[in-house]
Amino acid sequence: DARVTQTPRDKVTEMGQEVTMRCQPILGHNTVFWYRQTMMQGLELLAYFRNRAPLDDSGMPKDRFSAEMPDATLATLKIQPSEPRDSAVYFCASGLEGASMGYTFGSGTRLTVV
Amino acid sequence: AQSVTQLDSHVSVSEGTPVLLRCNYSSSYSPSLFWYVQHPNKGLQLLLKYTSAATLVKGINGFEAEFKKSETSFHLTKPSAHMSDAAEYFCVVSDASGYSTLTFGKGTMLLVSP
Known part of the structure; x- marks a missing residue:
């Protein structure tokens, strides 16, 4: 079965450090979402791409978050x-x-910032 | 605008008894509706989808859901629960406008006792 691949699976980092999460969408898919899941807020949309162009990133804190599709x-x-x-x-x-x-969702990246 | 309300945060059943997880939606356009399941520390797996074809939709693992436009509902059912069904279930709406994101309900935790 085709799958969405996310790396890394787990990331622990110190406050102030840069974190980059990667996603390989299924070949041929033209729409990509990033969601964040927490106990308090549930699943929140962060960014939404169609044909690599960002359509909606209103859910993302702009001062610290950025999402791109280089290809x-x-x-x-x-x-x-x-x-x-x-x-x-x-x-x-x-x-x-x-x-x-x-x-199709990937398995997720569990981020812990200490 | 679109929204989803999952009416129960937790549902408890005994193994072998029927399962009913309730979902109501709101959408400005003809909606696509989905149920996703998330097992502990796992990603989201698509159970079934409604996209304006048959109103009774069959999914994986014996689950099915019925789209009722007059009631704006998309309840998930299974005739006989299995221990492996214990998980969190998300009802999701996406309208057919072509620029719609996925809007998730808060989730229903299904607990199955022996």
């Missing part, structure tokens, strides 16, 4: 500087425009 096979989410409140599981999902087939 169709790679999406990145960067936090600089990281803070303890950024500790969460970050999920990437990919799919085709229109959502008719659903979206």
